[in-house]
Amino acid sequence: MKEADKRNPFTVPENYFAQFNKEIMDRLPEKEYVPPQTVSLWDRVKPWVYMAAMFAGLYITINFLTKDTETPLSSSQDTFSAISEETPANNYWSTVHVTEEEFYRYLEEQLVDDGYYDYMYNQLYLN
Amino acid sequence: MEMINEEQLLEELRDPRTGRRSFEKLVAEYSERLYWQIRKMVLSHDDANDILQDTFVKAWMNIDNFRGESKLTTWLYRIAINESITFLNKKRNQNNISVDDEDSFLLNTLESDTYFDGDEAQKLLQKAILTLPDKQRLVFQMKYFEEMKYEEMSDILGTSVGALKASYHHATKKIEKFLSEPR
Numbered sequence: 001m002k003e004a005d006k007r008n009p010f011t012v013p014e015n016y017f018a019q020f021n022k023e024i025m026d027r028l029p030e031k032e033y034v035p036p037q038t039v040s041l042w043d044r045v046k047p048w049v050y051m052a053a054m055f056a057g058l059y060i061t062i063n064f065l066t067k068d069t070e071t072p073l074s075s076s077q078d079t080f081s082a083i084s085e086e087t088p089a090n091n092y093w094s095t096v097h098v099t100e101e102e103f104y105r106y107l108e109e110q111l112v113d114d115g116y117y118d119y120m121y122n123q124l125y126l127n
Numbered sequence: 128m129e130m131i132n133e134e135q136l137l138e139e140l141r142d143p144r145t146g147r148r149s150f151e152k153l154v155a156e157y158s159e160r161l162y163w164q165i166r167k168m169v170l171s172h173d174d175a176n177d178i179l180q181d182t183f184v185k186a187w188m189n190i191d192n193f194r195g196e197s198k199l200t201t202w203l204y205r206i207a208i209n210e211s212i213t214f215l216n217k218k219r220n221q222n223n224i225s226v227d228d229e230d231s232f233l234l235n236t237l238e239s240d241t242y243f244d245g246d247e248a249q250k251l252l253q254k255a256i257l258t259l260p261d262k263q264r265l266v267f268q269m270k271y272f273e274e275m276k277y278e279e280m281s282d283i284l285g286t287s288v289g290a291l292k293a294s295y296h297h298a299t300k301k302i303e304k305f306l307s308e309p310r
Contacts, residue, residue, distance in 0.1 A: 009245025028187050
């Protein structure tokens, strides 16, 4: 390929480009002018406010639900521990408040009663 | 012609008060370059004239959507090339010609073009160029006739520099082969 071949062999009608530049402007369609929209402060922050409200709602709901399920658990535990603490086996002396003397007296009475019942039983059924 | 500041021009084009006047500047700056790009693709002056008009109308209607990610020139070239390829494909469909077949309608256009004043050697070169696929033809013309840089071509055509170099190399080989064939 020769360098001379690089010459542009195509031509255009006389004054073509000047004419074209003038004519194309007449052919351009009118564009509808859309004024730039003014966005109010509220419109700009609205999405953030909505999002914050959503998270707050979510937090409150989760908090409420977890409290609701935790309270009966803890109260039942408390009750259980209260019950277990108050069982006679564990806290007999602290809750009944009887003196040692009164206790022995009670035992004696019981033994006397038991002896009486044993005697009566023997008298009535074994003889 | 004084080089225009693209950034400033773009700002003026988007402003409804100055848009039309600035577009006139844009047309004056780029119409000739774009015309020759189109003309070398479609060969006929009348077709090139129609496509150039469509190119500017499209640019005018879409200038507000142009984000400035590429140069204004690159964007205009892309529109012009897309319009040219669409035109050629439409012509091929009308003539039932496959993309791989030789473009007989383009050869006829070249033969009957009244706005062609090249000699026989230049006509033969144009015929050789017509044997290339559209994209290769485009690459060859941009590089050989317009001496465009590969980087610029890459921006316009969206193809890597390496692929463009390979494409140009293949195009040159094909043309040389065509020219060396006895006739």
